[in-house]
Amino acid sequence: MTALLSFHKSIIERIHDPATSDLLILARGLGLRKIVCTLMKIYDSPQNLVLLVNATPEEESAIGEELGIMGCRRPGLRVVGYETASKDRQNLYKQGGIISVTSRILVVDMLQSDIPTELVTGMLVLHAEKVTPLVLEAFIVRLYREKNKKGFVKAFTDQPEHITSGMSPLKNIMKELQLRNVHIYPRFHEEIKKSLERRRADIVELSQNMTEPMADIHHAIIQCMTITLSELKRSNTTLDLDDLNVENAYFRSFEIVVRRQLDSVWHKVGPKTKQLVNDLGTLRRLLYYLLTYDALQFHAYLETLIAADNVGSNGGAKQHHSPWMLTDAANMIFEAAKRRCYLITSTSKAPKPVIDLTEDEDAWAALDEAEGLTKIPDQGKRKEKDGRPSWLPDGLEPILEELPKWNLLSEILLEAEGEMIRQESLKKSGALPSSSSNDTILVMTSSTRNCSLLTEFLASMNHAAPPGTRAQAMMLRKLRLYLWWKGELSKGDGKASFGMLDGNQRGADKPYGSGDREELSEALQKKDKEKAQRAQSRRRVRGGGPSGATGTRGEAVVKPEPKEFKLQEMRYEEDGFVEFWKSNEEALHSGQPLELLDDPMTLPDFGSDTLASDFDDNYGLLPPQQTVLIRAYSDDTDDRMLSEIKPKFIVMFEPDMDFVRRIEVYKSSNPGLAVRVYHMVYHDSCEEHKYLAAIRKEKNSFERLIKERGSMLITLVEDRREGSSANDALIKTISSRVAGGRRELNMEPSRVIVDMREFRSTLPSLLHAARLLVIPATLTVGDYILTPDICVERKSLSDLISSFNSGRLYTQCELMCAYYKFPILLIEFEEDKAFTLDIITEMKTYGKANKYPPKKQAGPPSDKPTYSSTTLQSKIVLLTLTFPRVRIIWSSSPYATADVFNDLKLNNAEPDPVKAIGIGADNDPDAGAGVNTAAEELLRCIPGITASNVKKVMNQVENVRELCCLSLTQVQAMIGKDAGKACYDFIHKGDRCACVDGVILI
Amino acid sequence: MSSSSNTVNAPPVVIPASGNNIVINPLQRGNPVLECIRNVGKEFGDIVADYQVGRTTGVLYLSLKYHRLHPEYILTRIEKLGHHYNLRILLILSDISEHKEPIRELTKVQDLLCSWPSGILPPFKACLINNITIIVAFSYEEAGHYLTTFKQFEFKPPDMIKERVDKDYHSILRTTLTSISRVNKTDVETLRTSFGSFANIAKANPDQLQNLPGFGQVKVKNIKNAFEKPFRNQA
Secondary structure, three states: OOOOOHHHHHHHHHHOOOOOOEEEEEOOOOOHHHHHHHHHHHHOOOOOEEEEEOOOHHHHHHHHHHHHHOOOOOOOEEEEOOOOOHHHHHHHHHHOEEEEEOHHHHHHHHHOOOOOHHHOOEEEEOOHHHOOOOOHHHHHHHHHHHHOOOOEEEEEEOOHHHOOOOOOHHHHHHHHHOOOEEEEEOOOOHHHHHHHOOOOOEEEEEEEOOOHHHHHHHHHHHHHHHHHHHHHHHHOOOOOOOOOOHHHHOOOHHHHHHHHHHHOOOOOOHHHHHHHHHHHHHHHHHHHHHHHOOHHHHHHHHHHHHHHHOEOOOOOEOOOOOHHHHOHHHHHHHHHHHHHHEEEOOOOOOOOOOOOHHHHHHHHHHHHHHHHOOOOHHHHHHHHHHOOOOOOOOOEEEOOOOOHHHHHHHHHHHHHHHHHHHHHHHHHOOOOOOOOOOOOEEEEEOOHHHHHHHHHHHHHOOOOOOOOOOOHHHHHHHHHHHHHHHHHHHHHHOOOOOOOOOOOHHHHHOOOOOOOOOOOOHHHHHHHHHHHHHHHHHOOOOOOOOOOHHHHOOOOOOOOOHHHHHHHHHHHHHHHHHHHHHHHHHHHHHHOHHHOOOOOOOHHHHOOHHHHHHHHHHOOOOOHHHOEEEEEOOOOHHHHHHHHHOOOEEEEOOOOHHHHHHHHHHHHHOOOOOOEEEEEEEOOOHHHHHHHHHHHHHHHHHHHHHHHHHOOOOOOOOOOOHHHHHHHHHHHHOOOOOHHHOOOOOOOOOEEEEEHHHHHOOHHHHHHHOOOEEEEEOOOOOOEEOOOOEEEEEEEHHHHHHHHHHOHHHHHHHHHHHHOOEEEEEEEOOOOOOOOOOOOOOOOOOOOOOOOOOOOOOOOHHHOOOHHHHOHHHHHHHHHHHOOOOEEEEEOOHHHHHHHHHHHHOOOOOOOHHHHHHOOOOOOOOOOOEEOHHHHHHHHHOOOOOOOOHHHHHHHOOOHHHHHHOOHHHHHHHHOHHHHHHHHHHHHOOOOOOOEOOEOOO | OOOOHHHHHOOOOOOOOOOOEEEEOHHHOOOOHHHHOOOOEEEEOOOOOOEEEEOOEEEEEEEHHHHHHOOOHHHHHHHHHOOOOOEEEEEEEOOOOOOHHHHHHHHHHHHOOOOOOOOOOOOOHHHOOOOEEEEEEOOHHHHHHHHHHHHHOOOOOHHHHOOOOOOOHHHHHHHHHHOOOOOOHHHHHHHHHHHOOHHHHHHOOHHHHHOOOOOOHHHHHHHHHHHHOOOEEOO
């Protein structure tokens, strides 16, 4: 653990006092986690109970590790998740110490008094920027403050850009967290400046030009964005879309801004606008992919986009195409993207001839030479040109443009290596004192995908080739995989023949994936082994290959149908090819250790297990001078990584503001270390703009926050005592309107039983705010039980649509009608969003505040009498006709719902939680247990799984994956013959791996 | 639940000549909604409800604009309605921007109030439910659409909203996979083309997913959670 810098210390001094509650806003990259961990260490003691709230699982584990390093091990940070049983949780809370709890669980525990709220020493809230009145964290703080006035709340955030909502965002956050003090530490804070700028890292800025096609595509994408934006502005003229410019559109937050602007009319805007907003996101991603994906993958992604665009949401041809796809610019994107990959020289795409042995031999020879070129560069290069791989379809000329940064990277590596040798010699001669930093070269990229791409590149790089062709080998392999994938894609388009080849899965995961072991039946495996052996004997075996790998990774070449022959063969070929490169890589590794990526930290991130074990078995660790580490930017975890690795050379493959700061902090806290940083940016690209704009944005938001702090009216936190609320309730109850006030007073606080799953929504929090006692329980029927007779099923608009589609609502209504006297369907709209149903385009919408009638006016519905039968409105009609007893509550927001609930509860008996849980559970022993909603949702969508048998499946099968491994008979035994068949067929349609009776042999 | 015998007792309801017409209370003459009722026949008749859209279904129509001016009107109408019809609908046209309070009030009507002459809340236990279901429409068009559909669907079996109808493999696969948050149509296509079957997608390891175009860490995590986390836990 590195020492704290002076500004860290002063921050901690200011906020550590357990008597005060504070909000700390720190610029990103300056080590917020370090501060949080130091604070935790200070508070750590069995006498204290400190809760960490709102941490993601990744953060939890990283903070736990960090605390361990800091020497706070007994017991350190304990994590409470869904898996922890409630008994264990209670014990844990009693023991004290530092505990990280998922918000949803904490709310439930607080409501059920499983946690001694009054004894909690304090709470650390991460990601304070996300706190709004509606989130669970605000609910938690409210519950906490109700019973505990002494404990502290310390909130942290390092994302000032997100504190923007409303007139005075900072105030809102502080109000929700009931805080009085705020500390703002931007990068330009005097103290931070002083401690960081004493020592500057040695930074080399490298600006790389894009290749011509890339620049073309870049330009065209920007053009498409402009078109889409102006289209959006045109179709929503009344909206304030001033700050919607292309510059802003580089950012992810842009979509959120657009959505927020459109939210109030979102249900009226019609599919076209929605499409446009979506398109902006797609284009933004395309820009990013252009700079990071290799040419083939980028092209493949574009093709997927086109394929997906042609299919409407209901499977039929789509009515609304993305407008940008029809522009010239888009055409240019597609053309240029293709041109980066290959050229089609002849127009007639002749069917591939059957490759006979002799030709095959030629191919191998060519490939061998290609491989040989790592050793004899001059010959190899020439030969590769004319040695055209035989698997290439006729008329296809590979271009395979490489990303220019790859080349730059290889040059930097060379330079760093030279530097290392120079220093080594200096050290030997005693001219230079030996420093403690490692000679490791650290390459930082923006994503793990990019990591693996670079790894692959470095592993197969051909040093001697001229710039721009060094990754030829890798690209060729990718091209081959691409061609295979392309076959799959086009086949998928022909809806009828959906069934995939019963071929090998290897090809399937290979296009982008790292190699995985094939799962095959034994018989097939044997057959494959023979095949593989034959293939091997045909060519010169090189390097031996990882023994065993060939055997297990056999390919299931089942007798190919004539029309599938080409693909089959291609794949067959490809396998040999891949194996071949495997051995090739090996040669490279042993020959040139510099290229070996060998990092125990990196591998779990993206290396496949098999690869890792291979490395460990065969090669072991390398001395630091010879290692190149490739990592993706992550959060504060990078700080620790830097201090552990102590790299001397850092290559920032993509610009990243946070990481620059991390290096600053690292450099300042390790004064003796020499660091050289290479900072790569594509010249004049969105990457550059994005980097600069991000810096600007952060600065602006800090300035805004500081201004707001200066003029802030601090709200006094309202005291919500138990007594006062009871009094209020009393006054409410003695209403003279009610039977002249003769009614007996009900001293029991009015309560609502809420289903556990509903804690994802904001309503429970608001019900609590509306002075109702919220009792969490796992309900089988209904979401909210208001009285012994009234049961409410809450549906948000999107829920409503999906549960109508899945038929779930029907079953739910059926159940509610069976068990409750007054079943109620609550249709809840969102606050700030339009209070209206998604109006079908065919209908003219006038109504309130609706000045933007849908664009498409397709005439009266009489044209299409069948159309009307699918609208949401019709389904509601059908529901009321089927269940005349079901009432509907239309609520414009959760706030309104809370009011309505209070109305309904007025002077009615209170519900009984035990009874409510028991209703409809049918002696299910697991009633009341927690469920994994994501998995349940997925399961329900599978054909054959109905509301009636979903419980059974969930009890008998551990997870969806296990369900996929069951045999037909097993599935049928579980859910019945027809349903089981439907389920099994769906799951295994298009299977490529041969599963005999569902038994999977690994 | 009111029994269907109520309908039998219903006094002078004109049983329309053809069962396919919506019977409209003459009070509704001039309502723009009438224009928007299409595809079904209309006829005026002396009924207690505003619209009789089926033998056992009556609809009261209320525009919030009117309700704001005459809040007692709807109560008298409900009182008049008495116990007629099996399914009683209050069709509200939300044509004012301050809709929250009136709708909340009317929701109470739906459940709590019964035939008391004024707006005073009656004793509760006695008449808990007024047997009225509220439907909110947001435009005349939509209101007309509702009325039309009520008539058209009078004898329709609820198949449409029952458990899913058979669809083709692609759309089922799409709905199944997009039920995982952050997975979109393009991703489904990518998954399908790279893995082939649902089972293979379920068995894919995180690295393979990570390497697909358009798949970030969060998406991969969501997918893995849905496929591999157990359904039940002991929490």
